[in-house]
Amino acid sequence: IQWVPLYDMKEEPDAITLLVDLPGVDEDEIQIGMEAGMALISGAREFDHDNEDAEEYVRVQRPYGAFRLQIPIPGNVSETLIRAKYRRGVLKVTLPRKR
Helix, strand or coil: CECCCCEEEEECCCEEEEEEECCCCCHHHCEEEEECCEEEEEEEECCCCCHHHHCCCCCCCCCCEEEEEEEECCCCECHHHCEEEEECCEEEEEEEECC
16 A cells, blocks of 8 residues: 655745655655656655554554555756655755756
8 A cells, every 4th residue: 555745835036845754754764866857765654553552443444565656856956966854754855956
């Protein structure tokens, strides 16, 4: 089952910044790249409840499993200078524009 994280995009003269909500995702599970003008962000959020407790849940609404975002990026960005920070469940990806 795939889920689609929510994100914001900020466009500035020197860079594009993406803020992606990824609560509960381990930082080492996140992959970031660029391909054909698209930012690619993928990973997975595991169901973190014990198997013993799983039967006790009567409703599970938070999505789990793999995700893959393909975000069209306006203009030319430098694929080799991508920077990313992950803090408190939010991934910040900075895509510097080519000069």
